[in-house]
Amino acid sequence: MATEGKFIKGTSCNGCPLRPLQVFRSFKADELAFVNHLKLGELAFGSGAAVFLEGEECEHLFTVLSGWGFRYKTLDDGRRQILNYVMPGDLIGLQGSLTGEMQHSIEALSPIRVCVFPRSKLSELYREYPELAYDLTWIAAREERMLDENLLSIGRRSALERAAYLIALLYQRATTLELFSGGWGSIPLTQQHVADTLGLSIVHTNKTLRKLADRGLIRWAEKGCDVRDIDGLLTLAGWDGLSEPKRPFI
Amino acid sequence: MATEGKFIKGTSCNGCPLRPLQVFRSFKADELAFVNHLKLGELAFGSGAAVFLEGEECEHLFTVLSGWGFRYKTLDDGRRQILNYVMPGDLIGLQGSLTGEMQHSIEALSPIRVCVFPRSKLSELYREYPELAYDLTWIAAREERMLDENLLSIGRRSALERAAYLIALLYQRATTLELFSGGWGSIPLTQQHVADTLGLSIVHTNKTLRKLADRGLIRWAEKGCDVRDIDGLLTLAGWDGLSEPKRPFI
DNA sequence: CGGGAGGTTGATGAACCTCAAACAATGTGG
DNA sequence: CCACATTGTTTGAGGTTCATCAACCTCCCG
The missing domain is CATH 1.10.10.10 (Winged helix-like DNA-binding domain superfamily/Winged helix DNA-binding domain)
Structure with a gap:
């Protein structure tokens, strides 16, 4: 397995499989347009593929569209600790986007599709869409809560x-x-x-x-x-x- | 011990003990003015005092000015897990401010002074000061990194x-x-x-x-x-x- | 002087790890 | 098609790590 991700260009947010779900808040029209503008495309990984590796530079942020994965870290001698699981709707790579380098790895548990955003546009998001910025903080805080548990x-x-x-x-x-x-x-x-x-x-x-x-x-x-x-x-x-x-x- | 916090009104950010430290980034003048505007005052807790309790509504955000504390959660039968330690410069209560209710408790390890911000002004921060908003996300991501470790x-x-x-x-x-x-x-x-x-x-x-x-x-x-x-x-x-x-x- | 909080120590057993082997399911190459 | 390797699960034996119980000790404080 462990295939490289396959890139799919120019898919719109309108057909997003997450949007209809009850759990997620709805977007305003301008927010949706902006997120669509952020989106570079999609990536598909096979089961067992490495989505991110610890130590990598991180140019992109991903939102999981479908499939399962897990975040983990390892010690030098190979002992591995799984930190959390990622599922549709989860944002991954935020840590890396803020600090430059990924501090953990992510691997696909099943075939997985993600939505790709460039981190270079994050500052635009913070400047123009304070509510989305607030959402990013909220998402980080949610991850923190899960880690606490x-x-x-x-x-x-x-x-x-x-x-x-x-x-x-x-x-x-x-x-x-x-x-x-x-x-x-x-x-x-x-x-x-x-x-x-x-x-x-x-x-x-x-x-x-x-x-x-x-x-x-x-x-x-x-x-x-x-x-x-x-x-x-x-x-x-x-x-x-x-x-x-x-x-x-x- | 376990004294309630003592409130001290109207202290300015100009004399902040954290600002001179090498580790922290410096503020622009307008940011500093805004943070000063956010600040309600300071609170002092004695060693062993409960700064936050799990389940509490959380009206305020604190930045630790001096002293040590720790975040923890407990199981129903009393088993306690310390999640992380809080030290000067750490922001506490962010989780609670975003989700309404604290999911963990915080206790002072030593006498501790904190800076008090109302969560009601967070939206103002996100609207007017995108760089501070970015900082908040950054701070949340840092906490996440420490929890991963x-x-x-x-x-x-x-x-x-x-x-x-x-x-x-x-x-x-x-x-x-x-x-x-x-x-x-x-x-x-x-x-x-x-x-x-x-x-x-x-x-x-x-x-x-x-x-x-x-x-x-x-x-x-x-x-x-x-x-x-x-x-x-x-x-x-x-x-x-x-x-x-x-x-x-x- | 007594009591409480925190640290220290030994004995005993439970929880957990390592090693080792075997089994089932699946896939691969001949 | 079969022989063979690979991956994941299962089980037992024996040893290590860690928890629990029970003391005792020191220091500090009222």
Whole structure:
């Protein structure tokens, strides 16, 4: 896999698949026009492709249009920590655009399409569209909130609670985005990904997931995970669940 | 302790203790005037005071002027995770200002003074001062970067490496702010704080810190920690150290 | 003088990691 | 078509790391 992204030029924001979704706020006409003006085109990555690599210069900002990915960092000896997952509507590369160099990597979990913006036009955005600028800050703050939750989970929850929290979170995020609507869909993960998210070894992750499956909370499918009992997961994790009101995206 | 904050009205930005520091970018005259216009006054908290509590409505933004504090979250049964430390120049309450309700708590580690801004004037800032707006996003992205590092540490480093990383980080952040200039200063922590940051029990934290001390890397002082060998800590943690160019603050 | 907060230490067991092996599913080249 | 490699999952054995419990100690303060 790990294919380079394929570039698709000149697609308009009018047919954006995100815009109809309930979760996202609607744009005013001039904002939409401006975002359309920002947009360079789209990129498509195959499953397993590197969207960004740590240390790279970052000329572009991406908004995910479809597909799953994950952000991660590694230590020198190869130990990997997954920081968060990226899903449709998420903005990626903002950190890099502000500081010049990416401090983390991003990899596609499934085939993924992103919308491409040049970072050179960011200052124009800040000057001309204060509400979009506010949205950017809001988006950064949302990411921060997710990281806070994640840190709490890894630092203070047991392996079983952690796994329950992770799967419940991914399930709810995906549900809000209507990714599972119309029948079925699995969370496209390997147990290695789960392990690297929870800070556990793959062996212990396997045994932990088995416990969740034995309790009827999840089912491990071919290349992924199905949720069987979301309330059970939430209870086990001691978590209230996701509350996301209408939110901005760019 | 845990005293309520004492409010001090009408202090100007001209005498701001942060402005002379090398780390911070300088303001243009009109920006400075605007920030001064934003500023309501200052608040002083005693050591151990609650600056913010999770779930609170958040009317104000604070910029730390002096002192140390920490951000944390807790699970229902009381387990606590420290997410990050706040030091002079850090903006706190941004998350809450954007989403209405604080998702984490902040407590003072030492006596702390903060600068108070009303969140109601944020929209004015975004409309009139795009560069300050950009700075706000930048600041949010910086916090995100620190959380990424933290997550990597807790998820994938051993207890000893984690402790080394934490102390090295705090030491370097403090050094950049010239907090230890002119002789001596310790990082004002208890071992309970270290434990809640690293996701360890207090007993094991104690044994881990003892190992660092036995190796001559740190010295545990009365109510705090002195760094003896910063390079040793960095090597042990497998970390390059902090690289912070001039950065914005509000 | 007593009490509380913070630090230190040892014993014991649980949680988790590493090593090792095996299995199923899938794809590849001959 | 089969032999073979690859990727992902599963399981057991044995060892390390870490948590919990229980003391005890020091320092500081009322």
